[in-house]
Amino acid sequence: MTGLENKLRAALRDTAGEIPADPPPLRLPPARDSARPGPVWPGRRRWIGWAAPLAAAALVLAVVAASLAVVHGGSGRTTSKPAGRAAVPPYYVALTAPAYPDVYSGNATAAEVRATATGAVLAKVVPPKPYVHFAGVTAAADHRTFVLVAEEKSHPPEEQPGEGPHPYYQPSRFYLLRFDPGTGRASLLALPAAFIPANAEVHDMALSPDGTSLAADIGRDYVGSHLIVFDLATGTERAWSFKTCASCHPSGGGLGFVGTNVDALSWTGDGKHLAFVGPNRAGWPSHSTVRLLDVTLPGSDLLANSRPVASPPPENRLSMVMWRGAIITPDGRTVVIVEEVASDGAAPIKVRDRLLKISVATGRVTVVNDLNVLAGYQYEQVMYSNATGNVLVVSGARKGKTAGILHGDRYTPIPWDRHIATAIW
Amino acid sequence: MESEELGGAAALSWTDSGWPEARGKPAADSAAAAVAALYQHHAVGLIRLAYLMLGDRAGAEDAVQDAFCGLYRHWDRLADRDRALAYVRSSVLNGCRSALRRRTTGRRLLTAYQPPTASAEAAVLGLEERQEVMRAVRRLPERQREALVLRFYLDLPEREIARLMGLRPSSVRSATARALKALGHALGEPS
Numbered sequence: 262m263t264g265l266e267n268k269l270r271a272a273l274r275d276t277a278g279e280i281p282a283d284p285p286p287l288r289l290p291p292a293r294d295s296a297r298p299g300p301v302w303p304g305r306r307r308w309i310g311w312a313a314p315l316a317a318a319a320l321v322l323a324v325v326a327a328s329l330a331v332v333h334g335g336s337g338r339t340t341s342k343p344a345g346r347a348a349v350p351p352y353y354v355a356l357t358a359p360a361y362p363d364v365y366s367g368n369a370t371a372a373e374v375r376a377t378a379t380g381a382v383l384a385k386v387v388p389p390k391p392y393v394h395f396a397g398v399t400a401a402a403d404h405r406t407f408v409l410v411a412e413e414k415s416h417p418p419e420e421q422p423g424e425g426p427h428p429y430y431q432p433s434r435f436y437l438l439r440f441d442p443g444t445g446r447a448s449l450l451a452l453p454a455a456f457i458p459a460n461a462e463v464h465d466m467a468l469s470p471d472g473t474s475l476a477a478d479i480g481r482d483y484v485g486s487h488l489i490v491f492d493l494a495t496g497t498e499r500a501w502s503f504k505t506c507a508s509c510h511p512s513g514g515g516l517g518f519v520g521t522n523v524d525a526l527s528w529t530g531d532g533k534h535l536a537f538v539g540p541n542r543a544g545w546p547s548h549s550t551v552r553l554l555d556v557t558l559p560g561s562d563l564l565a566n567s568r569p570v571a572s573p574p575p576e577n578r579l580s581m582v583m584w585r586g587a588i589i590t591p592d593g594r595t596v597v598i599v600e601e602v603a604s605d606g607a608a609p610i611k612v613r614d615r616l617l618k619i620s621v622a623t624g625r626v627t628v629v630n631d632l633n634v635l636a637g638y639q640y641e642q643v644m645y646s647n648a649t650g651n652v653l654v655v656s657g658a659r660k661g662k663t664a665g666i667l668h669g670d671r672y673t674p675i676p677w678d679r680h681i682a683t684a685i686w
Numbered sequence: 687m688e689s690e691e692l693g694g695a696a697a698l699s700w701t702d703s704g705w706p707e708a709r710g711k712p713a714a715d716s717a718a719a720a721v722a723a724l725y726q727h728h729a730v731g732l733i734r735l736a737y738l739m740l741g742d743r744a745g746a747e748d749a750v751q752d753a754f755c756g757l758y759r760h761w762d763r764l765a766d767r768d769r770a771l772a773y774v775r776s777s778v779l780n781g782c783r784s785a786l787r788r789r790t791t792g793r794r795l796l797t798a799y800q801p802p803t804a805s806a807e808a809a810v811l812g813l814e815e816r817q818e819v820m821r822a823v824r825r826l827p828e829r830q831r832e833a834l835v836l837r838f839y840l841d842l843p844e845r846e847i848a849r850l851m852g853l854r855p856s857s858v859r860s861a862t863a864r865a866l867k868a869l870g871h872a873l874g875e876p877s
Contacts, residue, residue: 269819288755
């Protein structure tokens, strides 16, 4: 027990002691609602039979320009590209929150298209009403097409449908964001509301390189989630789950540090394979292996229909190793891992972040970036990879709120705003 | 911690698991009696837990009331009544999370923690130091604060904290480490 821990324990107990030992009387409601139906997940598929045409129509018609707040930032073209930035796309979308020292993506109040070279805001959108936050963002390979997930404000407890030990999730919805660099304008299109059922959360998501398919890990709990691929052209969907492993879950809740992460799900460049983190085999810890799912093949079992492509070395103690991010490079040959290693045993616990590359063919592990100590309170995120993974954009690889380009082992910082929670190229 | 909260006589006899025996009564009566007994034994501890999360007594009492009302409404659907305390503790934490989300971000972070009344003991222990620690705790991200309170106030094991927070034990360990690091930084101490 350290001095800090002792001080903390004493402060908590003293503060709790301010509450007197005579609680107010319990006021129970007059009648119980024992016939109230349970949660409907995953029976939500009922919409799909009749709503698919509507969903497709919604893609075209549900323009929400009225709720856009677009800030024009000139032509959107960047004029200078220092050598370190030449290999990175010129624009990215950042989720931002004002005056928030420890931003996490769930509280972002705006999505900003920014220039990589200067950090300048080229366009800005806010969540269309009734939504108030953007919780996550993902990008297609054209660097102009993005998908955001927007969330409503949470309801008071008495109105929450998810009462009980299950977390309550406020309603949320996907939005397609398109940026036109010629005009500097951004537009939002609402995707079908039924993509995200009531009282469920999007844990992580990834837009396919051609922008036609959206993969998302959605569920009521981290352990109850499904990996779903939505066809954005038709509104149809396919779902995979760990049928043979009840305690397994795809990525969500495991990668990142809660919230909707940009580096938890990823596509290969051909748009046929989806990388996610799951167990090596049934009964193994859910975060032990990066698996590759061929979405063109039939089946709905995440374990049976996918194959492992990267695992920690066997000598690693899994309880001490945490993968915070894992993406496959577009060429499908390399997995880039953000690994966090916590010390075992006696306090104080030390945490170390490392950026690893693992060869899919050979399993060879290369340490790209080893931080002896945690770089501030933020963990690293991999926000962009070129085809081979030799050019990455990462945040949190240096102390403070920072981001930079890793070209091989050379790090080039890029302009970064302390209000940025996460970003995607 | 739970045994510390046994003030007053229990209305019902208790099983080894801490669950009151209330068999042989009409369902609604037994449910009300059982929930009331659970409240009698654990309300203070749960209000204190919510108070540490929210920093305001009225909000803490509301969160606990809501949790027990929810338990009562869903009594018939509670699969494992030996886990009723865990259920209601989860509900309290969910209520706290919701309450925190309802507050605006700026207000939540910019408003300094102010204990309502300083007790004599608090003065002896160093009120200023405690306030400084609690201000730093309240500036932590919600999940980190939750991890610290569950570990250093309730003394819950890591596995139970993980279950309550819906995270894996390694995530809890990491959240705790990050929280202590941030706390140490805020207080000018090595974590």
